[in-house]
Amino acid sequence: MLSFGLTIIRHGETQQNKDGLLQGQGIDSPLSEIGVQQAEAAGQYLQDVHFTNAFASDMKRAMQTAEIIVKKNKTCSNLDIVTAPSLKERSFGIAEGGQVEDMKNMAKAGGQLIPEYTPPNGETMDQVKVRISSFLTSLFQQMADEHQDKMCHGDSFQPEGPLVGRPDDGVQNVFPHALVVSHGAYMRVAMRYFVEDLACTVPPEANMAQVFSACPNTGMCRFIVTLKCYDTGVQLSGMRCVFVNRRDHMRAENN
16 A cells, blocks of 8 residues: 655646636746746745655646746755646637636536536546546556555555644655646546545535635645555555645735
8 A cells, every 4th residue: 555645736827817818728828927926935835845756737837836836845846847748727629818707608608607618629527537537547656656665554544633734734644745736627627536536535624615616826735645556556545635725825925
């Protein structure tokens, strides 16, 4: 058995985010000045949290965010960041470059809510789930291959009790820890996939509407993943959500 931490973060703000525009895959924007500040605040907040692996979408806004966070980390500032196209934002087809409000109106006209709505030429939620599954498959295998010395027999992780609001909540007793930087719509689909398809448990006090809500720029979600490891490969044994869409670093930045 191998347990590892998984912290997933949305990229910082871009000018298109500020202007209420849909970027999707067609607009590959860098971070705005505020986005850089958000990423730096996230890096400062996580500076003492040890990461053994780092992954990012291959889009500029995600890569830039990951680079800032890793550079500010005191324990792994030289960690190589693996770029993964499977972490790319959901494609919104013909709606990309337009106002988010315009897509909301398109969804409403089609009798759908915006998270489930697929604009013409865009990706469906099921298609995004295929990419999420592909990323997890490679992530699980890489974590097992690189951290075999941390495997143990029996139940390899015991929950640590209630959260205390620390940056290392949930991972104090877990050494392997993967940082992943991705995108808002992608993370929203991923959370549904984790809970509904992978039976990921959520904190007992969690409001499910909040669990499935849109993640803010540099919002953080953390999970504990436990794998069964065999000679022929790895299998997910369990997944537990520690927290969803945390923004404590932004509150600290504003105080």
